[in-house]
Amino acid sequence: MHETTFAAGLPSTPFLAVEAGIMERNLAAMAKHAADAGLSLRPHAKTHKVPQIARKQLELGAVGLTVATLGEAEVFADAGCTDLFLAYPLWVTGARAARIRALAGRATLSLGIDSAESARELGRAVAGSGVRAVVEVDSGHHRSGVQPADAAEVALAAQAAGLDVVGVFTFPGHGYGPGKRPQAAADEAAALATAAAALTRAGLSAAVISGGSTPTVAGADSSVLTEIRPGVYVFNDAQQVELGSCTFEDVALSAVATVVSSSGNTVILDAGSKVLGADQPAWATGCGRILEHPEARITALSEHHATVVFPEGAAVPARGSILRAIPNHVCAAVNLADELVVLREGVLEDVWPVAARGRNN
Amino acid sequence: MHETTFAAGLPSTPFLAVEAGIMERNLAAMAKHAADAGLSLRPHAKTHKVPQIARKQLELGAVGLTVATLGEAEVFADAGCTDLFLAYPLWVTGARAARIRALAGRATLSLGIDSAESARELGRAVAGSGVRAVVEVDSGHHRSGVQPADAAEVALAAQAAGLDVVGVFTFPGHGYGPGKRPQAAADEAAALATAAAALTRAGLSAAVISGGSTPTVAGADSSVLTEIRPGVYVFNDAQQVELGSCTFEDVALSAVATVVSSSGNTVILDAGSKVLGADQPAWATGCGRILEHPEARITALSEHHATVVFPEGAAVPARGSILRAIPNHVCAAVNLADELVVLREGVLEDVWPVAARGRNN
Numbered sequence: 001m002h003e004t005t006f007a008a009g010l011p012s013t014p015f016l017a018v019e020a021g022i023m024e025r026n027l028a029a030m031a032k033h034a035a036d037a038g039l040s041l042r043p044h045a046k047t048h049k050v051p052q053i054a055r056k057q058l059e060l061g062a063v064g065l066t067v068a069t070l071g072e073a074e075v076f077a078d079a080g081c082t083d084l085f086l087a088y089p090l091w092v093t094g095a096r097a098a099r100i101r102a103l104a105g106r107a108t109l110s111l112g113i114d115s116a117e118s119a120r121e122l123g124r125a126v127a128g129s130g131v132r133a134v135v136e137v138d139s140g141h142h143r144s145g146v147q148p149a150d151a152a153e154v155a156l157a158a159q160a161a162g163l164d165v166v167g168v169f170t171f172p173g174h175g176y177g178p179g180k181r182p183q184a185a186a187d188e189a190a191a192l193a194t195a196a197a198a199l200t201r202a203g204l205s206a207a208v209i210s211g212g213s214t215p216t217v218a219g220a221d222s223s224v225l226t227e228i229r230p231g232v233y234v235f236n237d238a239q240q241v242e243l244g245s246c247t248f249e250d251v252a253l254s255a256v257a258t259v260v261s262s263s264g265n266t267v268i269l270d271a272g273s274k275v276l277g278a279d280q281p282a283w284a285t286g287c288g289r290i291l292e293h294p295e296a297r298i299t300a301l302s303e304h305h306a307t308v309v310f311p312e313g314a315a316v317p318a319r320g321s322i323l324r325a326i327p328n329h330v331c332a333a334v335n336l337a338d339e340l341v342v343l344r345e346g347v348l349e350d351v352w353p354v355a356a357r358g359r360n361n
Numbered sequence: 362m363h364e365t366t367f368a369a370g371l372p373s374t375p376f377l378a379v380e381a382g383i384m385e386r387n388l389a390a391m392a393k394h395a396a397d398a399g400l401s402l403r404p405h406a407k408t409h410k411v412p413q414i415a416r417k418q419l420e421l422g423a424v425g426l427t428v429a430t431l432g433e434a435e436v437f438a439d440a441g442c443t444d445l446f447l448a449y450p451l452w453v454t455g456a457r458a459a460r461i462r463a464l465a466g467r468a469t470l471s472l473g474i475d476s477a478e479s480a481r482e483l484g485r486a487v488a489g490s491g492v493r494a495v496v497e498v499d500s501g502h503h504r505s506g507v508q509p510a511d512a513a514e515v516a517l518a519a520q521a522a523g524l525d526v527v528g529v530f531t532f533p534g535h536g537y538g539p540g541k542r543p544q545a546a547a548d549e550a551a552a553l554a555t556a557a558a559a560l561t562r563a564g565l566s567a568a569v570i571s572g573g574s575t576p577t578v579a580g581a582d583s584s585v586l587t588e589i590r591p592g593v594y595v596f597n598d599a600q601q602v603e604l605g606s607c608t609f610e611d612v613a614l615s616a617v618a619t620v621v622s623s624s625g626n627t628v629i630l631d632a633g634s635k636v637l638g639a640d641q642p643a644w645a646t647g648c649g650r651i652l653e654h655p656e657a658r659i660t661a662l663s664e665h666h667a668t669v670v671f672p673e674g675a676a677v678p679a680r681g682s683i684l685r686a687i688p689n690h691v692c693a694a695v696n697l698a699d700e701l702v703v704l705r706e707g708v709l710e711d712v713w714p715v716a717a718r719g720r721n722n
Binding site for chain 1: 372373374375376407430431449450451452454456457460475478479482504505506619620621622623629631634635636638639641661663664665666680681692693696697698699719721722
């Protein structure tokens, strides 16, 4: 049984720890993958929400950042990032318009649109501020985004509303399923190719053809795409391990937790859903994984309890043991924490505030 | 179709709003229920994490607060609460011991224990500090807690370790299921009666016989219990509506959200799992509910998208409409927010910081 111990000076459990060496390796590998493929890399910063990590991504050649909310964009602009893409079909109300204008005054700002109606609304609110518009298309995830063939209609509405249309994007979220990564990457390329061609036929620019997500980025078609937007790769998580996007050795973030209770082949850790997040796709083996014990399953999470079941007859960690639990979905876990404890081979190196935590609007 | 509008001055969506009048009615009703039954009320503050609400609970007669973590206990002690029960089988490491001692110096502090081993560990760390110990028993939820008949063994170990044993508690979490509330309340009473009798036979005090949870509190057996610890009742949520613990009219907290995208009978709201939380029990109708549209179902949550499906042929809210989404599990949603916007009949009254948000250790 592998027991983990941590030096004095670390916080009481549970807390989120980042292994700096693994994170740096993940960052470098993705930068190389993008460079080798001739693709621009615009990492999604919603995963980490940390300016220190964003700076490393930019130093390694990222062309800018992707964000999910205006609040996140403001935090990363404050941290010195000058090229931000808010990949979301934001609805612009009065109060939000002033924030967008202010942000466009200090960064190159691109916003998603997925209907002629939202394009007109955006134009009314912020035309003339230099904001760029990128049309979202649905490549098979069926969440937001227009059908690829309809992209030109939305783009023309945006142009008529006074916006600078620069291209198209998609999120191939249907790649989050066992065996679905290659097909989702192919769908992504097909949808973007159709949408970009429609814009070109309509006399509009499709300089930006943006796709990607950690599960599909290995299959991103560089004959179509100009840009990829993976987020999770910086840390990885149990979902990515179980999807085959990475191995346990590539997981850089874990919740350091203590065994507080025990009965038979089951132990209770003090990291529950308020630390790990409650995401659990139907195909997951449980509510996360345990780095030291790949054979164990997290069968349930309460707010402050993880129920960890070991195989019958296996040795079970004693009460007081320290284990590292990895979340199913690291974006959710990071958004629960005020800070990340940075370790290098287990030794405390730094503490990073999660500066954009909770910036949901 | 019921449309919701909100006055200028409110934040951009999404944000969490509390209807003060409904919350006050919920607080008063639970205080009366406890008083009528002759039970002490010790509300679980993990739900709200807000000192302003804790003070209202204490003013209405609560004997003290329940908390889930030492960090929460510290926040509520700072806010002036002098009687705190940490209903969790905390494992006491060196760093945590000093915090417990400091807290016990300024509040009556009770801690959960669920093994002789953790009782000895707690005694070694904090005996003599005035900390009280309460033995956790398993009444059927099968998470933490000893079997009721074994409560005396744990209590005797605690006494031998120099702790002041004051009674027994349980969390009947198996009441979170359709039709399961009455049986879980009966199981709770049976387990607590067995455990309290075991303590008494061993010559120990069972002055505190504590149970309760919002689903089971209506069935709490006042011939056995001395105390109830509901938390969710302050706000209620979609789970409680679907379990029958309350109606939509009793739900005091919602995520105010905007329709940002639309296709056929489906709309996308800008409140996703980073606002509502991802909790979804198997028996839930979806990922939350919409107050204005009980006929709609939230069929999926991404981090910043809620997919809301309306019945075929039903009128669907236009893009830009404001809707109020209620989370499945309000404790998770509150823990994602930095502040709660307090409304009275839709008009802004106050903004409360979620002071104990993220205090997981």
